[in-house]
Amino acid sequence: MTNIDQARTTTPPPPGPLPHNLATAWAKPKGWRQLTEVNNTFIGAMYVGTGLLFLVLGGVLALLIRWQLAVPGNDLLTPEQYNQVFTMHGTTMMFLFAVPIVEATSVYLMPLQLGARDLPFPRMSAYGFWCYLFGGLMAYSSIFWWIAPNSGWFVYPPLSTDYAGDYKTDFWLLGIGFIEIAAIAQVVEVVVGIMKTRAVGMSLDRLPIYSWYVLVTVLMIGFGFPPLILGDILMEVERAAGWPFFDPTRGGDPLLWQHLFWFFGHPEVYIIFLPAAGLVSTILPTFVGRPLVGYTWVVLAAIATGFLSFGLWVHHMFTTGLPHLSLSFFSAASFAVAIPTGIQVFCWIATIWSGKPVWKVPFLYIIGFLFTFVMGGLTGVMVAAVPFDWQAHDSYFIVAHLHYVLIGGMVFPLLAALYYYLPLASGRMMSERLGKLSFWLIFLGFHATFFPMHVTGLLGMPRRVYTYPAGFGWDGLNLASSLGAAVLALGFVVFFYDLISHWWVGPKAKRNPWGAGTLEWASSLPSPDTGVRSVPRVTGHYPIWDDPDLPGRIDRGEGLLADSPHGFRETIRTGTVDARPEQILILPGPTAVPLVAGLATATAFILAVFHLWLWAAPPAALAVSLLLYWAWHTEFRPEGVASRDVGDGMILPYYATGPRSHAWWAMVVLVVTDASAYGGLLFSYLFIWTVSGSWPPGGLSATFDGTLALAGAGLLLLSVLPVRMAVSADRRGRPLSTALFLVLASLLGAAAGFLLWLLLRASNLPAAEHTYAALVWMMLLFPLGHVALGMVMALFTATKAAVRPRGLAWSHAVANTSLWWQWSVAQLLFSLAVVLYFPTLA
């Protein structure tokens, strides 16, 4: 234990100069070209900054809400304006602030903490970020023209589909849906990053606790977002093409949307909370000077929460008239999720018990978090009790509860993390004095705003009302909430003043200013673009506390990868479980492709909101061509350098294929994510079956041509063969055969797709007239789209293999095409079986 105290009191010496080749490899471009940088230290910082911008934008809307509700009968906003404001407040905070900033924080911190130079797919992070920035700003700006979504952040049909007017709901569906897709890109990035790019020796049992939390979180995003994206697609198809999915007059059911939405929506709460809990688990030990108590227990809690949170979605549908027993299953699961939460809270308290607190600003925010979050957690148990929720649901009690959990559980830890981690980015310390002031303003303002709402709700005030009558005991409570909001806002003003000004006036930070034990603090401040100076060998959870000399040894280049003899940006790829070094990943340098492609994609989506399809075509085409250009330039494989000594006499290869490669894992993660979307579609089909009297319902009869189906299925199965042969041809180093097999597979796929299209055309099912028909079309079109994408991939890869561009390889592309192809075929065959045979079973 003396090691810890020593590490906490010594300041590592300033680092020597970087080897020239390392510095040039990671040099950031100058001037406007900085925007083409893809390194996580740049993208991550911009990403966090953008998240904070949306916090402010969402917060302004919150103040408008509180202003309107300060007194009964206020007319600051018209009803329609108020509805847009509260819808955009929720949408902005959830989709444009909370989830992105969670991902942003991990993109920024993760490599530093894992001892990697960057995450494995820097261009993808950059593309995701630019999509988010441009798409988010465009979606948000709808409020300036009062054409913002106006049916709540949950956009329940039929209100959102048939009664919301033009554009408004489309902004939500296309603008937000597209940002959700960008979020999936970060999922792939972060999952593969945590699994594959760690410091040597950072085996699963030594993984920084924050990484466990982030791993669970991004996997949850990967499972929870796709069904919502599918729901977005269904709803947009209903709005744009008139195919009914949620319209009860044509066989649909509004509750289907609620299932799809909350299957994402409830895990969403934990997606926001878990990374924040990870930050608490990381920061707290620093301020009590002792390791986190119960590392394994906290890992347990994070993973268990991830799973249990998917059993809670109906928890938002307790008043929809579902069977009481069904509700009770979800109620029980909601109670059960309190157990891992309890474990975490007491792990934190036990950690405090084991040490002696240092009352700096981040620690204050953590105590504020514990106070607030425990309260929100307990009201969460209350609303998990079905009968109580019948009263509390959609009342101000819920508004209170959710802000306790989200602001208490996520914003307070985030503020702690900003005070704690900003020296990494700025090299300066924020002000302790202003920090304490902002803490007390925010803490007291928060409770003054939201505590009264518990009472307002139990006095019978419903949510989402633009005004309320006097005389129900709501007036004084609402005024108190509004005054509290003003104090809260003042606290944020102080905070942002401190945040911005510290960049110029803050005192220079010494190295490891808080005396922390985790690897991100081993670097000099501000953290250099190279990330870690040399990759150390890790033997515990707190490398610096384990070895106070570690920063010095890293500086002296005693770790791995201390230079870059070939001038590449490099990081080490390690084994998933044991973190044994296996390969050197060559990372891409600055490029404008993600920036321009992101701008083009966002523009195409926003034009689509206005149904300006022709106008949307050029930016869409630009985006697609840029993505193809980018894909062409992946798989850098330098000629003549197959491997090099990374230090310690360890020689690692530059290139690896198959299940060892990071690209293969990326595709696996993507397929799993996509499977979740497909699961949502299958659920929709079965759900509509349960609410329909007969199947096919309402006198509909489908005539499926058995021969066509059989021929289509046969061709599909057959197409798997050449795909697999392409993989083995590639393994044997025969690019031309590889290309030919891939072309053959595409032809078979095209033929099968054509037959199945004929099958659909001949099936006599008018998709615009009944949900059953629309679902049958969707069940086949969705996987057909996958096969079509697979054909693009196959032809693209075939071209690359045939051309054999210098310095580039294509084995990852072949393997990934094969994975995608087989998954698409499996999906399509399964859909076909369901569509053809389920009606006879049912």
Next chain:
Amino acid sequence: MANLLARDNPFTIILAPILWSLHFLVVYCTNAVACAKGWGGVTVLGLGLVDFTVLAATVVVLVLLAGLAGLAWSRFAPVKDARDYVHEHDPELARQARQRFMALAGLLQCGLAFVATAFVALPVLLVPKC
């Protein structure tokens, strides 16, 4: 992934919550479909359809969880406290510490999944079906 239960397979950590998820899915879907389709009268072995399914699924899952817990315990208990090994450079000792951690994580998951499965099954005894 050759052996799902291998000591070094991270899946051993999440098998327990996966079992919980499957149980939850079966239990919820059965009741939802039975209520929607009016299968309230169907009986299996003298029990109502929903009662039977919940009971059977619960017993199966709890037994599997107990088995998994036993396996995890047999890997966890014989190894000395990981604290002695945690800072080891020796790859063999580091491997032991890692596998002990994974066994303990799996064991705790089994415990929590056991409790959560029992929680979810409990209402079937207390709450009217549809």
Next chain:
Amino acid sequence: MRGRHVLGAVLALAALALAGCTGQQAVLDPRGPAAAHLAEFSWLLFWGGAAIFAFTMAMLAIGLVFTDWTKRTPPIRLVVWLGLAFPVVTLLALTVYTAAVGRWVDLGRGQDGGEPPLRVDVVGQQYWWEVTYHDGQGGTVTSANELNIPVGRRVEVHLASRDVIHSFWVPSLHGKMDLIPGRTNTITIQADTPGVIRGQCAEFCGEQHALMAFFVVAHESAAFEAWLAARRQPARVPEMPDLVAGQRAFLAAGCGSCHVVRGLAEGPYAAVGQLGPDLTHVGSRLSLAAGTLPNGVGPLAAWIADAQDLKPGNRMPSFHHLDSETLTSIARYLGSLE
């Protein structure tokens, strides 16, 4: 815009005016058996939660203050006993108790041999409630925005929607139940004492979600029967000349294309429309436009003239073009329909 100022002023006035006669709308002020159980349950959860919160914060405070003493406790014990064992036991008990409360408040079940519940159908629409009473002999009476019920008798409310999702919430009687297009939900309520109780739509339903309230009026049993018998009658036939003129103006203005007035089904301007509330006995209701305005001749006239300013986005057009004399005349006629 003129409408906004009118709206603000009228709302403030209406709010004040309504407050006096509205009765209660609070979870913690129960007026029936289900709400009483729920209020009790709420208090139980509140005190239980408060105790756990206080205890947890005390544990935290001990760790922050008595740092030398706490270092002697093996910290993982805290996690095992307080973080794991305590929640498991507490939540187990809570699961069982919650299920019991769920049965107690479900008034629709297990009342063998008692009086069968009165059936009332409520159809939600933007932004008002259509209420249809079943008299038990196959007859029905339709009204709006007011649920008159007998004290001490269970009332089975069938809930459906004509457009978007709404939610039926009378906190002083029971929890919420949603009105979902394409589905019918039921909730069984009961009031124990006579009086007026307020309810409100609780699921966001569009522009005027905030102004979609209703009243539950609980009568003694005999008074309820009398009330229902009176409501079965067609609309009162006007006798005084000004009311006759009002009726004529009402029909001439085309009101009948959206509203029903029973007894006026004949003639070129019959009042048989199905889009708006049934006005057969509108004069006897407590409020206008689903709790937006108090009832009375003045508010009736204001509403007819300025419906879109008073409640923008509702389905009733503003009849700006009617002169004030006609408006007053129609309002007086409608006010007489008790």
